[in-house]
Amino acid sequence: MTTSSTQQQTSDAFGYKWARRDSYESPAVRDASRAWLLSRYCGGDAAVLDAWLAGGPKTILDAGCGAGFSALLLFGERLRDHDYVGVDISSAVEVAAQRFAEAEIPARFMRADIATVDLPPASVDLLFSEGVLHHTDNPATTLRHLAGLLRDGGRALFYVYAKKSVVREFTDDHIRQQLMPLSDAEAWAALEPLTKLGIALGALEGTIDVPEDIPLLGIPKGSYPLQRFFYWHVCKAFYRADFSVDEMNHINFDWFRPANCHRQTPEEVRAWCTAAGLEVETLRVEEAGMTVVARRVSAGATYV
Known part of the structure; x- marks a missing residue:
């Protein structure tokens, strides 16, 4: 796996951070993080997740899974009914595998660069990338690659940093x-x-x-x-x-700590989605960043 110097430094930083499990696994951190995730992606309504995952087992790609922290908090026990694939460029993927095993939730993990991860096109139902795209060398091209892994009608859920004052x-x-x-x-x-x-x-x-x-x-x-x-x-x-x-x-x-730490405007994020063949369903803008739910579209298709 060939990476740039900034991507390697970013990978090392996250490997170090996620290995420090005592700094993010307390009930206070998990409860606050779960509430924030559910609020941003689903408006606080967990039934939205159930609707997205309805209709039989889905393939969920966690692109930049880190220690599996956000996926376990947002999807929780639902992951037992679906095919979860966690991909991360850093050694944190080993921590994720350990944490999923402790939770007795089946999962597959790959250590790979999400910008070039080798998965079949149109093989993913739900793409989840919580706070990761801005840590890649080129967030727009990374999103285009990942969107190509989605089936028509599949959803992309991601969060990226906003530009500050x-x-x-x-x-x-x-x-x-x-x-x-x-x-x-x-x-x-x-x-x-x-x-x-x-x-x-x-x-x-x-x-x-x-x-x-x-x-x-x-x-x-x-x-x-x-x-x-x-x-x-x-x-x-x-x-x-x-x-x-x-x-x-x-x-x-x-x-x-990460060398790769891009910040974006809402207009830039919408342009990424258009270029990736994604139709934005919601784009929630806050001071810290932007949460996007978008759907993979093909010419002439209508989705409900």
Whole structure:
């Protein structure tokens, strides 16, 4: 498997991150993540998942499965009734296999680059790629390849990062570059003071009022808790009161460590889908990113 230097570094980072199981497997992290996934993809209604998977066993491709974290949370016990295939470029695929085995859920795993993964065309019913495309060398071409694996009418579910305000974009890239010469363990340790700053900011009361939009900085008007203003418009320093320091550091590491970390606009994401032969059903835009549910279409076809 030949990869670029940035893709290799990104692969190594995620192999390291997902091996630290104590930083993401607590009930607090799993409950929060499950609720966020269900809200973004299904509007909080699990019956939507059942409708997508109705009509007999489906083939589910988890493109960039990591440790299988998101698939296990979103689909859960439903996976027992379907053919789940997890693909990841990193060693995290071994952690995923272990976690699925512990849950006694059958699955197949491949260590491969999702941009070129060798699966038969039109062999997948549901493509799931949660927070992965932006970590590839070219998200648009990766999506085109993956969409070609979908059967006509099959769905693609994916999440990608959104572009942030001006100062936040600058500090994100600055920190990412500062971490590049470090080992993964050193980068994890280097981020701990930033994580602790997020905790200190989260403990503060009070808000800041931005009276008018500031187009020069990409900051919209509004009232912000102090930590959230810093988080969205100065520098990502994640905070959640029910998470441990390591759990918060895991989230910061996930953001800052990978060399491949593309950010997109909604217009760019819609263009990707069109080029890939996908018809967007929903595109949910939030400050952090965009969640897409799209369907593979063929000329003249109508799907219900």
